[in-house]
Amino acid sequence: MAARPLRIGILVIVAFAAGLILARLLTPARDAAPQTERATVLPEPRALPALALVDQDGRALPAGFFAGHWTLVFFGFTQCPDVCPTTLATLAQASKQLVDLQPAQRPRVLLVSVDPQRDSPEHLGAYVRFFDPGFMGATGSLEATAAAAAAFGVPYAKVALPDGGYTMDHGSGLFLVGPTGGIVAFLSAPHDAGVIARDYRRIVAWAGDQR
Numbered sequence: 001m002a003a004r005p006l007r008i009g010i011l012v013i014v015a016f017a018a019g020l021i022l023a024r025l026l027t028p029a030r031d032a033a034p035q036t037e038r039a040t041v042l043p044e045p046r047a048l049p050a051l052a053l054v055d056q057d058g059r060a061l062p063a064g065f066f067a068g069h070w071t072l073v074f075f076g077f078t079q080c081p082d083v084c085p086t087t088l089a090t091l092a093q094a095s096k097q098l099v100d101l102q103p104a105q106r107p108r109v110l111l112v113s114v115d116p117q118r119d120s121p122e123h124l125g126a127y128v129r130f131f132d133p134g135f136m137g138a139t140g141s142l143e144a145t146a147a148a149a150a151a152f153g154v155p156y157a158k159v160a161l162p163d164g165g166y167t168m169d170h171g172s173g174l175f176l177v178g179p180t181g182g183i184v185a186f187l188s189a190p191h192d193a194g195v196i197a198r199d200y201r202r203i204v205a206w207a208g209d210q211r
Contacts, residue, residue: 034206038187039199041206045182051148053112053140056125061138066181070204071108072196073175075154077115077168078127083189084111087172088131093193095132098200105204107176112148113139114156114170152183176200178207 076084124137
C-alpha cells in the first residue's frame, strides 16, 4: 500500500515542475538591455521624486513633469567656462540628428542649475535657448537644488576663487529619463553628438519593444 502514496507524490512533484516550466515559457521575458556605445542602461527605471524647482519661465515643475516624455537631463550652471557650454552644444547637435523620430520619441533637454544663487529663471532661460530654442532650464532654492542632485546622484560643490568669487564643480554625466518618469540610462562624459543620438535610438526602440 505504501507504493501508491509514493507514486502520487512523484506525480504531484512532476506536475508542479511541469507547471513551472510551462509558466516560464508562456511568460514574456524582459529582453536584455540594448547594446550601446557609451550609455549604461539600468535594469529597471530608477524612480524620481517630484522636483521642487521652477522652469526657465518661472513656473513650478509639476509633479508629473517627466511623465509621457523622453528627457535628457544635465546638471550645470550658466557661468560654467567649458563643460556646460560644450555639452549643451553637443546636445543641440544630437537633437538635430533625431528630428526624424516621431514627436513623442524626440528627447527634451533639461539643464538643472547647481548655482541657483546666480541662475535666475530668466537668466537660465536665455542661456539654454541660445543653444536650442526648445531647451529647458530648471532652478530653485539651495535646498531644492540639493534634493534634485541627490535624486539623480549628481555630485557638486561650490569652490572659492582667488579673486573672491566662486565657481561650481559638478558631475558631467547625462541622464535619460523615460516616459514613466524614471531614469532609464546614464551617459558618461566625454560626450559625442553621434554617439548620443545612436544610443538614444537604440534605447527608445528597446523600450518600445518591452511594452
